[in-house]
Amino acid sequence: MSETWRQFWHLLKRDVPAFIALIWLVLTVILCTWGYFTVQTASLRQNLNMRLIPPGTSHGLAYLLGTDGLGRSYVERLLVAGATSLVIAASVVAISAVIGGALGIISGNAPSAVDTVIMRVCDVIMAFPSMLLALIALYTISTSPVVLIGVLAFTRLPIYIRTARGEALRTRGLLYISAARMSGTRPMAVTFRHIVRAALPAVWTLVTFEIALTMLTESGLSFLGVGIQPPGASWGLLVSDGQTYLYSSWWVAVLPGIAIMATAVALRVLGGVVSSVLEG
Amino acid sequence: MALAISRRVGASVVALCALIVFVFVMARMTGNPAALYLGEGASQQQIHEYEVVHGLNKPVWNQFFSYVRDVVHGDFGQSTLYNAPAMHVALSRFPNTLVLALVTFVLGLLIGSVLGSVAAYWEGRAADKVITAISTAALSFPSFWLALVLVLVFALKLGWLPSSGMSGLSSYVLPIVTLLVANLGVVVQAVRDSLVGVLRSEYVAAATAKGMRRWYVVTRHAWRNASIPVLTIAGATAVGIVNGALIVETVFDWPGIGQVVVNAVLNRDFALLQAAVTVIGIAVVVFNVLIELSYVFLDPRIRR
Numbered sequence: 133m134s135e136t137w138r139q140f141w142h143l144l145k146r147d148v149p150a151f152i153a154l155i156w157l158v159l160t161v162i163l164c165t166w167g168y169f170t171v172q173t174a175s176l177r178q179n180l181n182m183r184l185i186p187p188g189t190s191h192g193l194a195y196l197l198g199t200d201g202l203g204r205s206y207v208e209r210l211l212v213a214g215a216t217s218l219v220i221a222a223s224v225v226a227i228s229a230v231i232g233g234a235l236g237i238i239s240g241n242a243p244s245a246v247d248t249v250i251m252r253v254c255d256v257i258m259a260f261p262s263m264l265l266a267l268i269a270l271y272t273i274s275t276s277p278v279v280l281i282g283v284l285a286f287t288r289l290p291i292y293i294r295t296a297r298g299e300a301l302r303t304r305g306l307l308y309i310s311a312a313r314m315s316g317t318r319p320m321a322v323t324f325r326h327i328v329r330a331a332l333p334a335v336w337t338l339v340t341f342e343i344a345l346t347m348l349t350e351s352g353l354s355f356l357g358v359g360i361q362p363p364g365a366s367w368g369l370l371v372s373d374g375q376t377y378l379y380s381s382w383w384v385a386v387l388p389g390i391a392i393m394a395t396a397v398a399l400r401v402l403g404g405v406v407s408s409v410l411e412g
Numbered sequence: 413m414a415l416a417i418s419r420r421v422g423a424s425v426v427a428l429c430a431l432i433v434f435v436f437v438m439a440r441m442t443g444n445p446a447a448l449y450l451g452e453g454a455s456q457q458q459i460h461e462y463e464v465v466h467g468l469n470k471p472v473w474n475q476f477f478s479y480v481r482d483v484v485h486g487d488f489g490q491s492t493l494y495n496a497p498a499m500h501v502a503l504s505r506f507p508n509t510l511v512l513a514l515v516t517f518v519l520g521l522l523i524g525s526v527l528g529s530v531a532a533y534w535e536g537r538a539a540d541k542v543i544t545a546i547s548t549a550a551l552s553f554p555s556f557w558l559a560l561v562l563v564l565v566f567a568l569k570l571g572w573l574p575s576s577g578m579s580g581l582s583s584y585v586l587p588i589v590t591l592l593v594a595n596l597g598v599v600v601q602a603v604r605d606s607l608v609g610v611l612r613s614e615y616v617a618a619a620t621a622k623g624m625r626r627w628y629v630v631t632r633h634a635w636r637n638a639s640i641p642v643l644t645i646a647g648a649t650a651v652g653i654v655n656g657a658l659i660v661e662t663v664f665d666w667p668g669i670g671q672v673v674v675n676a677v678l679n680r681d682f683a684l685l686q687a688a689v690t691v692i693g694i695a696v697v698v699f700n701v702l703i704e705l706s707y708v709f710l711d712p713r714i715r716r
Binding site for chain 2: 258260264267271393
């Protein structure tokens, strides 16, 4: 493991964009976590005398990025919303990676009938436009964060299943796996000790890219009004709020969008590095 | 290959049926349609009469079978929101979305192929790096945000283009650009990766070795073989364009089927939702069939 980290660090040092991406991500995670625990109540405090103050005026640090339509500090709003966006994206990816990865490994090792069923179900899930499915499910079941996470995780399952299955099929025929089998290692032990471990790099790479994608989908659903509900906030919902003041106060809609985009770009850039370290 | 065609098309058909059943079940499970249609002030008597007229007092299985029978006969019921036959509303809005989707798809393939080929041709050089960076950024734009920024700049500040609605050619520009950006990101990376792989193959080396000009090798030999994985991914972007249409049509107040879906959901107009989902589903199936057929033209090995 330490060798992997050293290699990761070695690549990062020579790759300026990836280095900046890492710094952005670390800062975002730390600041949003801090914001979630300290300024959450403050971020909801309205002050109608301070409505729509543009960024950069001298009203102190809390008003560095201006205020929204209800006079709430936009720095604080952005941090709290960011925490929600990140937690939702991370939960979705964690759930679908674990379930999808497990199903993929099972599919790759199971009798062909089971394998076929799992792969056909994947085809069907991928034929749904995910946004349409999420929109319908969220509005008919309920617009709670739990349903949001569940639906998004469901629509992303196939990609993990396919990746893990591919890795399982690839490693199954390798010499060291056959050697382990022939030396009497039990099938379960072979699966967990060797096949799962061999599939992990591909899944880790996928996870980095998928967090970016999930964050974009969540923000889209929140924008349409079926994702995170007020007074909660996510970056997508903040953009939606800003739509009303687009002409007079551009920053309300523009800033959270920049946050989404910067984080998504950073994850994709870093995903490239993760991929080249783990998968050669 | 015939098997692969039926597999993919079959998956879309199953997905469509599953979605229709899902919408039906959810529609009956969440709230009484009669109470929703008649509003807050309706009396118990009125609700009961509405239920009898629309068969809502029968068991759910009965309702489902009569619903399926109606659907097979092309009757999706009445849209409560537009007060018109649901299928009629869905079909009348569909062409407006189809235009956006087709223009986006064709432009995406054309521009994406050019940019992706340039990147692959000069793999690892400056042009490649710039194009890869741009396509990464394009994939990371939240489309609703991009739409709002475009409106802010080109409609509100500069006043060059209309901010919403469908009126004349200029109103098509912003919705198409918004849909195109995400689509381009996918296509450029697909073309680049596919072509880079093909350019490393032995027949390309052979063609170059016998003295063919490199650009000629790319256009005459490599493109055709690189196009097959690209088409697979382009086919998948059709589903992505449906996702994008939901958002773009909402932001630009575009009278297409995506807007119908969002309005139907927000107003609990389930008949309309079912009709719209069916139209979208059939469009995705037809599109997949066309993509599969184009494989046959591109790869003679499939014709056997």
